[in-house]
């Protein structure tokens with residue numbers, strides 16, 4: 001069988017990364033969380049007070065940003081490094097989640113991230129999830145999946161996940177953040193979130209992880 005590229009896109013908290021990680025382990029492929037790159041860039045902007053409405057400041061900051069993914073044997077997934085610091089945890093903070101969609105809407109930021117994402121896919125054998133993977137990063141991906149789930153299900157999933165590290169978080173805060181990000185992500189000018197014409201729809205509102213994985217593995221087998 002040939003190694004392929006699997007592109008997984010969808011709204012926030014549809015369970016893209018969960019399925020993408022498991023799929024990569026099962027196939028022996030690399031997994032890249034493209035959203036983590038936008039989060040790492042946002043973290044850098046926040047820490048360094050970069051005014052992201054100022055084009056020159058954004059370009060200068062991007063010149064100082066170096067992002068790498070390092071495979072972690074224990075978690076069987078990659079940690080993300082921002083200029084040699086492991087930022088896998090701080091990028092999950094609500095402070096970052098609140099700003100990331102605004103940062104990800106900036107053209108220069110997208111070009112920077114997409115160029116690196118394309119390089120990571122050169123050897124195939126990769127699962128990447130995000131918002132524009134099937135439409136922009138890998139328009140020729142052998143398999144494109146577009147994930148959707150009931151909004152109430154998504155809010156509860158993300159709430160449980162965030163509550164584990166931040167006991168003060170409320171369901172309303174999580175709902176508000178998801179609605180805001182979905183709105184910005186799907187209405188921005190630069191590569192807005194949408195289902196690519198050739199992407200297969202996966203609605204996982206009432207599917208177990210195992211059912212989702214079986215379904216996607218079946219799609220991979222048909223294409224590799």
Ligand code: C5P
Nearest residue numbers: 034035038100101104130131132181185
């Ligand atoms: O996937 P995650 O929810 O961590 O992504 C965080 C944010 O990064 C998204 O809300 C979106 O604004 C942005 N993003 C993007 N394009 C991608 C992946 C993420 O614009 N391919």
